[in-house]
Amino acid sequence: MNEKVVNAALLGLGTVGTGVYKVIKSQEQEMTAKLGCQVRITKILVRNLEKASGKVDDPSVLTTDWADIEGDPSIDIVIELIGGIEPARTYILAALKAGKNVVTANKDLIAVHGKEILETARTAQKDFLFEAAVAGGIPIISPLKNSLEANHVTEVMGIVNGTTNFILTKMSQEGMEFSDALALATELGYAEADPTADIEGIDAGRKVAILASVAFNSRVTLDNVHIEGITKITAKDIRYAKEMGCEIKLLGVARCQKDGVEAYVCPMLIPAEHPLASVNDSYNAVFVHGDAVGDTMFYGRGAGELPTASAVAGDVFEVVRNMKADCCGRVGCTCYKTLPVKDMADTHNRYFLRLQVEDRCGVLAEILEHFAKYQASVAQIMQKESKRPDTAEVVVITKLVSEGAFFKVKEELENSASVRKISSMIRVYQK
Template sequence: MSEIPVIKAALLGAGTVGSGVYQILEWQKEEMPKKLGAVVRLKKILVRDTKKQREGMDSSLFTDNWKEILEDPEIQIVIEVMGGIEPARTYITEALQAGKHVVTANKDLLAEHGKEVLDAAAEHGCDLMFEAAVAGGIPIIRPLKQCLAANHLTEVMGIVNGTTNYILTKMTADHMEFSEALALATELGYAEADPTADIEGYDAARKVAIMASIAFNSRVTFQDVHTEGITKITAGDIAYAAELGMVIKLLGVARNTETGIEVGVYPMLIPREHPLAGVNDSFNAVFVHGDAVDDAMFQGRGAGKLPTASAVMGDVFEIARDLRAGSTGRINCTCYKELRLKPAEEMENRYFIRMQVEDQPGVLASIASVFGNHHVSIAQVIQKSVSGGVAELVVITDKVVERHFRDALLIMGEMSIVKEISSVLRVYTQNH
């Protein structure tokens, strides 16, 4: 029997995901020869502190010297799970320039410098894979690049942040206010000590930028994504959503329209019967619409040590197969178009507005008149009396261009009959 080839790899980072990658490599030792026709073995692990004990990991592999990895001709695959833009950007670029293949889970880097590293991979005939960068253990990058490549995709949307989904689930199921749900999420480890990137929507925006770039074959960066978080959502908003047969989710929505790409992350009301409405707790899901496939949804664990490591190792196995077949560098940057990116003021949405108004005749007519003057059509109104001569009014609009809607809100904010505009949220509507 011929000897099984060994493919040497280096791991950059031995934190949560890094330890998960190490663990899966151990689990898969016996099956790799049958799955890959080879065995992937770690030769080096780059860490800040080589003296620090890391449970279950072979400390003889630790190094704090990047050059040891870069200049080792035996190391063919570099697995980057350090996070952050630097030094990861430098290490990945140098690895590709040295002809090494790279797997990364780094959404921050790809959402801002994706073109740069993908171009480096193409120039040197290397594989650069990043399945773990978007939705943890959920396969979505490879389906978009390969399985759905025969489609013209017009929409990619989803719940791509587990922290915010957990918070909104608790607010919905247990009638909590935002601050209570955030405290619980922090206590249970779903939220970081500084949860800003999650609750303000930045984490989701990076992931949506990556997905939109691949789905529509045109470059979208983090800065292009119009982003709003969930910090202003109240238990009252969630109760109204329920009354309207909807739930509130933080959605990343990317659409390829005739007039350009629309891409944003916002809390949205979504009909209870939509498949995404039932995705709860820390689960993620991505919903895709294409001309041939119609609708497809991918759901699962969007973060965590082993789900993320599962996606990383899927990419490592794919590169190992490419190396065995002599077919690396097959699929690199797929952004061969330069589509227009629509500015926020041109996007079209339906809206939910909750406001406090004077409880007197003619108020609704005055508000309807302002909306009408700004091309905003009202679809539904709910009015409830509140104490002290102030009524709570909820208005759902039809689809409207954002700048017209914002102009109308500006006028209403100055009207004496409007005491407060308490909430403004988008309402999801299918475009196909």
Template sequence: MDKIRVGLCGLGTVGTGVVKVLESHQEQIKHKLGCEIEINKILVNDLDKPRDIVIDRSWLTNDPGELVENEAIDVIIEVMGGIEDTNQLMERAIQNKKHIVTANKDLMAVHGQKLLRLAKANHCDILYDASIAGGIPIVRTLADGLASDHIEKIMGIVNGTTNYIMTKMTDEGLPFDQVLKEAQDLGFAEADPTSDVDGLDAARKMTLLANLAFKMELNLDDVDVTGIRNVTQDDINFAESLGYTIKLIGIASMDNSKAEVSVEPTLLPKDHPLALVKNEFNAVYVHGEAVGETMFYGPGAGSLPTATAVVSDLMEVVRNIRLGISGNTYIDPQFERQLKDYNEKFSRHFIRLEVNDQAGAFQEITNVFSDQAVSFAKILQLPAEKEGTAEIVMVTHKISQEQLLKSLAELEKLTVVIRMISHYRVDGEE
């Protein structure tokens, strides 16, 4: 086999980038793989649309069958987006023994496990590194059980839009709504930002990463998700004064064969490697037993980084074809799905309360916590805006989610407590 033929589904900015990267790197690819890669067909909606690049007109088609049922084609690159129709098309492709490279995170989040199993049964590969964090080869890093060793914890900034918003709120003191609007005007955030700001996009990616890291089949429903809509400038300022930065962090951890996956606004020490990941950048921090701490930082999206990642995955597919190990990329879950119960999830927490500023109030509150065996690393009390009220800001030592929830429920009952303003996870320190 001295030539691998590719069918490209989609010729938007990423698809165009893929064509360019393949053309400009022909020699290097041949050198690296010992064979050539050739684009055979490109699936487009509009055959006559003017395009940025010079393309052999005979490559273009609007009939998906010319790709997925074409015997000459070995690999399908899917960069057209969409979920249900795309899923059906990919299933047809796999049944016709095509390998898949995709940059489509929504597809992978919804149908990924099913597609991966179907591909394995057909001895085909599905590679999807470009779908997680364009410029960061994190799937490859995690999928290689050796490089990644026994992984104990992953912390990720895997959504560029929310990281951009949190950065602007923190560095420029702007409110959430204003930053969101700016991000939408700049094209960083979509008109309907729900999937980003409510943490769903990050949760999908964390599910995929956790499955790989822990070799366990976790679902989107297993992720505790909280978005960033309710983070206020006051939260950011109090966190800052205690030495923390607030970021939307995905955390997947494993203890005693039980997993925990969450996405939530989290306080990190200002000198944690993830705290400096700004704007639309992504980063994934991995703690492995042998390797210790590693972090991968790069652009989360963008047409060129994504196209480059797609071509890297394509090269991996070709390598596997030539090694005769296609379909081995997907590793069947080795461990039974087991999730931590709420009394097994431990972390530190940041808690803000508004209270009546009266004698004994502070003691009533600390009694509630000490009844739950909750102790504190840091406590601030300061007058609140409204006369006669005060604000208490606390950072706990490590406690279980059970201890947290029970404490919060008891606090609600106290008459001195006016309201719970906010509470966040604190992570990234011993």
């Protein structure tokens, strides 16, 4: 390693890539004092040279050929920001095998192929850091691997997708329906042209897989995470939740229990007094519960050019320090356990159920019989007027019950002559 300069290559010059370039440039004056050397981006892999040339000071660093980076022995760090599975996976594995350290923000790749990449990094004795893959600029991976390492962590949960949180905030604060709030999110740039990964919960699911793996020291992949999005949430659901003293948020939940790991993403009612209930707009927040530390909360911008770039650049600086101390790879894969991941039917939650039923005497008693049959106790029940003739709207919140038992109740209600429609079913968060 050159004591004066560490050379890095940047893969991708999109929103985050441009942010990383700006952040590292902005640190040039203080970098030697902080690190004892300079970090220079000497190569940037792009698709279109002409389009990218206006984003950098020196266009000669741009290339469209991965071989220019892989085969350059002077490049010590590869910063992968192109996203997706391929060619990112191929580039990262090749970089590690070529003796280069890697920093990435690629949650898609880590949630599916994290084990393969981390094992390759261990074999090569190189760093593979991914702080920016979860919650943008909020530090969470490093705290779990370092500051909170002395804890037995039993739960990691929170809001880890800014787009859906913005949508639900507008639905809650302004009474918007989902489609209108999504349109506004798209107009303001919070939602992608194709928002599927966000609104269907897939993006959050990837992050939950990563958080669970790191927190519980046991591999959890995207396929292990039960995922539901927010597309079925209505303004009426949110209004009724408020009447019950709750807000609706898309939560990612990972719990480590005696019989295995629970990992799921779904919209949930959360009490208004809970700190997460007041996390609004595009902000993210993650709660961690450890046996020694108790509850900790990490809050901030979960996405965006500079917040995400902050996390990426922080990892780059960490790699440089490890290089100077000749200890790259010192904190690699932490999954030394093999814990089972529970089926969603074996989890326990409370449930919010909104029903359209016959408006007649005795119908509430009939409904409650279905719950009693499967030992699903009801905590709250209220009847609302309906615009449809001879129809009443009933809202039920259960006590804690297994998902398997609750869905048997739900199936019986769907087949009941007195129930015309189940309008919505939403879980209720309970610590």
